[in-house]
Amino acid sequence: MRKVLLIIGILVFVTFLPMFADMYLIHVASSIMLFMCLALSWDMMLRTGQLSFGTAGFFGLGAYAAVIAVDDFAITPIMSIFIGAIFAAIVALGVGIAVLKLREMYFAITTLALSSVFLVLARNLSDLTGGAAGKVLFNAIFDGDPKKTYWLIMVFTLLVIGISEIFQRTRIRYAISSIRNDELVAKSSGINIFKYLLIVFIITSAIQGAAGAIYAQQYAFVEPESTFSANFLLLPIAMALVGGIHSTLGPIVGAIILGFASEYLKLLMPYGHLIIYGIIIILVIIFLRKGVYGTIVDKIRSN
Amino acid sequence: MKKFFNWKILFSLMLIAVAIFRPYAFFYGLQRGSLYSLIALPLALILGIVGLLNLAHGDFLTLGMYMGYVIFNQFHFDPIISMIFIGPFLFLIGFAVYKLTIERVLKSHHLNLLLITFGISITLVELVNVFWTSRPRNIYVPYATRSINILGISVGAYEFLYVVAAILILLAIMFILKKTRFGQAAFAVGQNPKGAAIVGINVKLVYTITFSLATAMTAISAALMMPRVSIFPNVGGPFTMKSFCLTAMAGLGNLPGILISGITLGIVEAIVQSIPGYSGWSDLVFFGVLILVIALRAYRRAER
Numbered sequence: 001m002r003k004v005l006l007i008i009g010i011l012v013f014v015t016f017l018p019m020f021a022d023m024y025l026i027h028v029a030s031s032i033m034l035f036m037c038l039a040l041s042w043d044m045m046l047r048t049g050q051l052s053f054g055t056a057g058f059f060g061l062g063a064y065a066a067v068i069a070v071d072d073f074a075i076t077p078i079m080s081i082f083i084g085a086i087f088a089a090i091v092a093l094g095v096g097i098a099v100l101k102l103r104e105m106y107f108a109i110t111t112l113a114l115s116s117v118f119l120v121l122a123r124n125l126s127d128l129t130g131g132a133a134g135k136v137l138f139n140a141i142f143d144g145d146p147k148k149t150y151w152l153i154m155v156f157t158l159l160v161i162g163i164s165e166i167f168q169r170t171r172i173r174y175a176i177s178s179i180r181n182d183e184l185v186a187k188s189s190g191i192n193i194f195k196y197l198l199i200v201f202i203i204t205s206a207i208q209g210a211a212g213a214i215y216a217q218q219y220a221f222v223e224p225e226s227t228f229s230a231n232f233l234l235l236p237i238a239m240a241l242v243g244g245i246h247s248t249l250g251p252i253v254g255a256i257i258l259g260f261a262s263e264y265l266k267l268l269m270p271y272g273h274l275i276i277y278g279i280i281i282i283l284v285i286i287f288l289r290k291g292v293y294g295t296i297v298d299k300i301r302s303n
Numbered sequence: 304m305k306k307f308f309n310w311k312i313l314f315s316l317m318l319i320a321v322a323i324f325r326p327y328a329f330f331y332g333l334q335r336g337s338l339y340s341l342i343a344l345p346l347a348l349i350l351g352i353v354g355l356l357n358l359a360h361g362d363f364l365t366l367g368m369y370m371g372y373v374i375f376n377q378f379h380f381d382p383i384i385s386m387i388f389i390g391p392f393l394f395l396i397g398f399a400v401y402k403l404t405i406e407r408v409l410k411s412h413h414l415n416l417l418l419i420t421f422g423i424s425i426t427l428v429e430l431v432n433v434f435w436t437s438r439p440r441n442i443y444v445p446y447a448t449r450s451i452n453i454l455g456i457s458v459g460a461y462e463f464l465y466v467v468a469a470i471l472i473l474l475a476i477m478f479i480l481k482k483t484r485f486g487q488a489a490f491a492v493g494q495n496p497k498g499a500a501i502v503g504i505n506v507k508l509v510y511t512i513t514f515s516l517a518t519a520m521t522a523i524s525a526a527l528m529m530p531r532v533s534i535f536p537n538v539g540g541p542f543t544m545k546s547f548c549l550t551a552m553a554g555l556g557n558l559p560g561i562l563i564s565g566i567t568l569g570i571v572e573a574i575v576q577s578i579p580g581y582s583g584w585s586d587l588v589f590f591g592v593l594i595l596v597i598a599l600r601a602y603r604r605a606e607r
Contacts, residue, residue: 046414049414051414051417051418053421098594098598099594099597099598101598102597102598104413104414104417105356105413105417106551106597108414108417109356109544109547109551109593109597110593110594110597112544113544113548113590113593113594114590116544116586116590117587117590120583120584120586120587120590123583124583124584230425234425237418237421241418271432271433271436272429272430272432272433274425274428274429274432275425275426275429275430275433277422277425278422278423278424278425278426278427278429279422279426280422281418281419281421281422281425282404282419282422282423282426285408285415285418285419285422286404286407286408286419289411289415
């Protein structure tokens with residue numbers, strides 16, 4: 001009962017935040033929620049035991065798809081977010097069929113290469129994407145109203161949290177965790193491993209694509225180097241690791257901690273703040289295997 | 304065996320054809336490809352013996368180049384001679400990184416290993432960025448820009464050093480692995496770490512030395528590249544992926560294969576670059592091959 005009240009309290013607070021917060025805080029909160037979605041989607045893929053480095057690639061793909069949909073095909077900005085998600089999902093379907101036979105190191109490095117492939121495509125298909133100079137969005141969402149954009153991102157984040165909970169609570173969870181724990185056993189108990197991996201890959205890629213589309217709407221500009229930036233890969237990974245992997249609450253906690261920390265760090269040291277993320281990733285892997293949330297849960301259980 | 308023979312003939316025929324029809328692409332590709340192999344060899348060594356894909360490999364190369372830049376600027380040493388300083392420096396860096404981070408997670412899940420090298424890579428790039436800013440630096444030595452005439456084609460002479468170095472390093476590694484005590488121990492560890500430990504090989508020591516030595520080896524490519532490229536924080540980054548691509552193409556443990564794959568891909572890349580209007584697409588050569596080769600390998604494994 002207390003848990004439900006807490007969740008409702010947080011929801012009410014988050015919903016009415018734009019009413020009393022200033023512009024800067026609204027912006028920070030929006031970007032934290034967007035990164036939270038990326039962290040959750042990365043973690044959802046990791047729950048199958050596959051480390052994906054493709055987050056930034058699908059993020060950029062969604063961003064480009066949305067901008068092109070609005071500029072060249074005159075689709076309304078709201079719809080362009082769906083276009084971004086669907087486009088990322090279709091690409092993920094094609095790519096997934098090819099690369100999901102791979103495991104561990106090979107899967108990770110191929111997805112890392114994918115981001116570079118998308119980057120090269122965006123730079124070279126200059127008729128469509130504006131080449132290295134990038135492309136400006138003519139018609140941004142809600143005419144660039146930050147409060148409405150905030151609520152949009154909030155709804156999207158709740159949706160992603162919901163999907164993550166579905167992955168944790170329904171039958172699909174057993175399939176996913178058995179694939180992670182022992183693929184051979186999973187296979188011999190009749191689980192179609194490839195099918196489940198493909199489903200998870202497509203859903204997480206669609207989330208990343210939609211996040212990219214929203215980001216592009218927010219800033220009304222796409223450009224190869226910044227849209228496919230390693231930031232959109234690195235920060236979500238760091239968030240999920242800091243919070244605790246293989247859970248919904250972990251990435252959320254991590255996103256809130258690192259999100260505020262990164263805003264502060266950016267003010268403190270504009271150029272070198274990525275060092276901190278690198279060091280955080282290293283330290284968490286060495287000393288805090290289960291992340292902040294995982295460690296707290298363990299402490300409570302052992303008491 | 305017969306299949307291998309045919310493949311060799313095919314490779315030579317391809318080389319001859321390219322040399323006749325696109326001589327520039329041939330020489331340029333040969334030089335670039337040798338450089339790729341030179342950088343890929345240490346990565347393949349770590350992957351084969353320690354079983355670790357080091358995503359920070361290219362960033363050690365970057366670090367070596369900045370070290371060489373500092374030596375050149377402060378003491379006016381020739382870049383190639385500065386190799387003898389960069390080597391030990393990178394050895395120590397590799398040793399420290401290995402002992403402080405990688406060794407602690409070696410026994411845990413593979414994904415942790417991959418993630419930790421990813422974290423190291425980001426940290427190194429950003430450290431370089433903070434120390435030296437992202438401004439590109441250049442080193443000028445007069446002999447590096449000389450060109451020679453081969454059958455009426457003028458090509459850069461300096462870059463042939465890459466070819467020589469790649470062959471020499473390959474021979475040196477093969478010699479060490481086959482003939483020395485340490486090399487044989489390392490080979491055994493690469494084959495089966497548990498078995499090697501049972502017969503009394505200090506696996507921990509072999510891992511440490513292999514990692515540090517391989518890191519030190521990037522000093523050679525760093526020193527040779529310095530006069531010909533701009534040095535900026537992300538100069539080494541793309542080489543990690545290219546190196547892994549070559550290793551995947553050659554197959555784990557096939558060191559001569561790395562040189563052959565390197566030259567092949569170097570030449571293909573040079574051919575794509577020589578097509579007017581499409582030079583920007585040459586980056587896709589490696590990724591295309593990477594995805595194709597890995598996918599084919601995976602299917603073959605799945606069939607078995």
